[in-house]
Amino acid sequence: MILWKIIFKNAFRHKLRTALTVLAVAVAILAFGLLRTVISTWYASVETSSATRLITRNAVSITFPLPLSYYSKIRQVDHVEMVSYGNWFGGIYITEENFFANFAVEPETYLELYPEYLIDEDQRSSFLRDRRGFIAGRQLVERFGWEVGDIVTLEGTIYPGNWEFQLQAVYRGRDENVDESQFFFHWEYLNETLEETDPAMADQVGYYLVGITDPDMAAQVAGEIDALFANSPAETITETEESFVLGFISMTETIIEVIRIVSLVVIVIILAVVANTMAMTTRERTGEYAVLKTLGYSGGQITFLIMGEALIISLCGALLGILLTYPAAQGFRQALRAFFPTFNVQPDTILIDLGIAVIVGIAASLIPSRQAVRIRIAEGLRRIG
Amino acid sequence: MAVPISYSIRSLWTRRLTTVLTAGGMALVVFVFAAVLMLAEGLRQTLVQTGSPDNLVILRKGATSEVSSAIEPEKAAVLESLPGIAVDEGGETLLAREVVVLIALDKRGGGSSNVTIRGIGRESLALRPQVRIVQGRMPRFGVHEMVVGESLVRRFRGMGIGGTLPGALKDWRIVGVMDAGNTAFNSEIWADAEQVMQAFRREAYSIVIFRLQHGFPLHRVSAIVENDPRLTLQAKIETVFYLEQSEAMARFLRILGITLTVIFSLGAVIGAMITMYSAVANRTREIGTLRALGFRRRAILLSFLAESLFLGLAGGCIGIFFASFMQLITISTLNFQSFSELAFKFTLTPAIFGQSLAFALLMGFIGGVLPAFRASRMNIVEALRTS
Numbered sequence: 150m151i152l153w154k155i156i157f158k159n160a161f162r163h164k165l166r167t168a169l170t171v172l173a174v175a176v177a178i179l180a181f182g183l184l185r186t187v188i189s190t191w192y193a194s195v196e197t198s199s200a201t202r203l204i205t206r207n208a209v210s211i212t213f214p215l216p217l218s219y220y221s222k223i224r225q226v227d228h229v230e231m232v233s234y235g236n237w238f239g240g241i242y243i244t245e246e247n248f249f250a251n252f253a254v255e256p257e258t259y260l261e262l263y264p265e266y267l268i269d270e271d272q273r274s275s276f277l278r279d280r281r282g283f284i285a286g287r288q289l290v291e292r293f294g295w296e297v298g299d300i301v302t303l304e305g306t307i308y309p310g311n312w313e314f315q316l317q318a319v320y321r322g323r324d325e326n327v328d329e330s331q332f333f334f335h336w337e338y339l340n341e342t343l344e345e346t347d348p349a350m351a352d353q354v355g356y357y358l359v360g361i362t363d364p365d366m367a368a369q370v371a372g373e374i375d376a377l378f379a380n381s382p383a384e385t386i387t388e389t390e391e392s393f394v395l396g397f398i399s400m401t402e403t404i405i406e407v408i409r410i411v412s413l414v415v416i417v418i419i420l421a422v423v424a425n426t427m428a429m430t431t432r433e434r435t436g437e438y439a440v441l442k443t444l445g446y447s448g449g450q451i452t453f454l455i456m457g458e459a460l461i462i463s464l465c466g467a468l469l470g471i472l473l474t475y476p477a478a479q480g481f482r483q484a485l486r487a488f489f490p491t492f493n494v495q496p497d498t499i500l501i502d503l504g505i506a507v508i509v510g511i512a513a514s515l516i517p518s519r520q521a522v523r524i525r526i527a528e529g530l531r532r533i534g
Numbered sequence: 535m536a537v538p539i540s541y542s543i544r545s546l547w548t549r550r551l552t553t554v555l556t557a558g559g560m561a562l563v564v565f566v567f568a569a570v571l572m573l574a575e576g577l578r579q580t581l582v583q584t585g586s587p588d589n590l591v592i593l594r595k596g597a598t599s600e601v602s603s604a605i606e607p608e609k610a611a612v613l614e615s616l617p618g619i620a621v622d623e624g625g626e627t628l629l630a631r632e633v634v635v636l637i638a639l640d641k642r643g644g645g646s647s648n649v650t651i652r653g654i655g656r657e658s659l660a661l662r663p664q665v666r667i668v669q670g671r672m673p674r675f676g677v678h679e680m681v682v683g684e685s686l687v688r689r690f691r692g693m694g695i696g697g698t699l700p701g702a703l704k705d706w707r708i709v710g711v712m713d714a715g716n717t718a719f720n721s722e723i724w725a726d727a728e729q730v731m732q733a734f735r736r737e738a739y740s741i742v743i744f745r746l747q748h749g750f751p752l753h754r755v756s757a758i759v760e761n762d763p764r765l766t767l768q769a770k771i772e773t774v775f776y777l778e779q780s781e782a783m784a785r786f787l788r789i790l791g792i793t794l795t796v797i798f799s800l801g802a803v804i805g806a807m808i809t810m811y812s813a814v815a816n817r818t819r820e821i822g823t824l825r826a827l828g829f830r831r832r833a834i835l836l837s838f839l840a841e842s843l844f845l846g847l848a849g850g851c852i853g854i855f856f857a858s859f860m861q862l863i864t865i866s867t868l869n870f871q872s873f874s875e876l877a878f879k880f881t882l883t884p885a886i887f888g889q890s891l892a893f894a895l896l897m898g899f900i901g902g903v904l905p906a907f908r909a910s911r912m913n914i915v916e917a918l919r920t921s
Binding site for chain 1: 549551552555556558559562563565566573594595596597598599601602635636637638641644645646647648701702734735737766781782786789790793794797798800801802804805807808809811812816865866867868873875
């Protein structure tokens with residue numbers, strides 16, 4: 150009991166130093182939390198992908214289209230419940246900095262395949278009725294201050310010209326990981342226009358979205374779809390939504406690797422700061438430890454004293470850092486919303502934060518406590534400064 | 535009179551563990567700072583060197599990348615009669631119609647990524663003097679042959695000479711490897727444009743590129759291109775075009791880098807402050823003695839500031855030393871804007887070296903200035919009395 154008291158008294162004896170160390174730990178934990186959130190956001194779309202959705206795309210690469218005629222063939226495959234399709238539209242809203250994902254999709258089936266998009270029934274039906282209507286996620290609508298009924302013009306990068314759409318519906322995500330920053334409009338509108346302006350590009354579909362009845366049949370269904378079009382001019386690759394998204398992520402994995410490494414660096418920085426504080430503290434208190442030893446305290450108890458102090462400091466810092474992570478994540482999201490549609494601090498990030506604080510507290514006190522334990526009593530009492 | 539510099543240095547040496555830990559923390563921050571700048575610089579240099587300021591790229595109006603652009607053969611023919619196109623010694627106009635498609639290829643480490651296939655014209659190589667063939671030869675026109683960039687050979691499967699690619703290119707043969715230095719072409723595959731268009735059933739070219747005659751006013755050409763209602767095309771200087779290709783990625787790196795360095799440097803500054811405050815507290819009697827010997831308050835202030843700056847300098851040098859090894863690393867990733875694989879190196883420039891060092895000294899200064907003030911404002915008698 151008395152040891153605990155000493156630990157607390159010791160930890161806050163040098164108020165300025167302790168406060169600074171706590172602050173340094175908090176800053177580092179904050180940085181680590183943000184980096185972890187960047188990584189988990191990168192993978193967020195994997196978690197929201199459904200096991201009953203497959204994506205069929207051109208085998209050459211996603212930039213090559215598939216003929217619309219594949220639609221009825223895919224529908225006849227066993228265990229296929231519903232088929233939808235869409236094109237990456239790639240339109241720009243006013244300037245390139247306003248980037249958001251926009252797709253031309255077959256609206257009815259598409260919305261049915263994505264039950265995680267929650268839509269008001271009236272809005273859904275007015276979107277389905279209006280061929281020039283579009284539906285957008287709640288965050289996107291808030292970002293640009295759109296209201297239902299507004300006309301929004303996108304400049305096509307793949308499909309030239311200015312395209313006008315009317316906002317008919319807004320969707321919300323069923324949970325916070327659902328991307329609420331997308332923009333969908335009627336595939337028919339795109340296709341009709343292309344039939345007039347560029348018939349070669351009409352009746353082409355960027356990807357098919359295939360809803361299956363049983364997730365266990367995914368591999369079999371995918372194999373059957375690909376076999377249908379093998380050796381045709383447009384061969385296909387069909388995979389689950391999850392592996393499709395993972396494929397995308399793997400293209401940018403180098404950046405994730407870099408962020409991972411940097412987040413390890415920040416841990417080493419905290420370790421250096423806390424270890425420094427502990428080294429200074431124990432050096433100053435060498436005499437006191439010698440007194441404790443004279444009183445009969447064992448080396449283990451002294452180690453416990455030093456380690457406990459380090460743990461208190463690092464845990465205080467971690468708690469402060471965790472508290473700061475939430476508002477900082479909000480700010481980060483504002484600055485980078487073109488890149489990250491969602492930016493939520495995951496619970497496991499907080500657990501890892503705490504784990505790091507414990508490890509740093511223990512590791513930082515290893516060398517100082519060994520020195521304190523080893524020193525001979527007489528020497529310790531004699532030493533100054 | 536100033537306190538000797540050696541006093542500051544020896545004080546650091548006396549408390550080695552603390553000095554090493556503090557300078558080590560700063561070194562890590564400088565390392566991250568320098569590495570982020572080097573990455574952004576590497577990306578910038580790669581894309582700037584890819585373009586040439588004399589070349590003009592024509593894209594479809596509104597298209598932001600080569601892949602999303604399309605120029606029908608009739609329009610390409612109109613472009614060939616533009617004024618101001620340079621001519622080489624053999625009398626050929628330096629103009630090429632090119633087609634760009636992306637194909638998904640398997641990486642060596644697993645996974646796949648989009649690789650650019652550039653269908654080239656006869657003058658394409660002349661327009662890109664950065665590109666050299668280092669193995670084998672250039673592909674012949676009219677046959678299914680291709681040449682691959684060096685960076686692809688290292689990163690993707692089956693890319694050596696004699697190799698073949700899956701899918702639509704299965705009967706094509708790799709006949710050469712090209713080294714395009716630090717440019718985006720190093721991550722591309724080149725082949726005859728007409729063959730590429732046939733294989734991928736493309737009817738339109740992606741871009742038309744030509745060299746402008748020396749001194750010919752750019753605005754005259756671009757005015758013709760952009761004002762002709764038949765064309766709906768846009769003209770861009772090649773260097774500008776490639777710079778724009780990297781904007782999103784550069785911005786991403788910049789925001790991430792700045793956020794990180796600001797947060798990290800806060801940690802390191804606090805670390806330096808802890809060290810310097812305790813240095814001052816531990817040496818109260820020494821400071822009193824120095825003052826009693828006749829050193830002025832300002833001399834004490836400068837001495838402690840110097841100590842802190844030395845800490846920063848040491849951290850900066852160590853950080854830059856390790857960061858310079860990052861130049862050996864090449865990053866290869868998907869560029870969001872062109873949607874294709876791009877390799878670039880960490881690049882250390884004298885400017886980055888200077889900025890990193892200045893940054894380290896600044897951290898030392900901020901960390902040391904408050905403790906140094908405290909040291910300089912001590913009362914002689916009280917300072918001497920402390921044990």
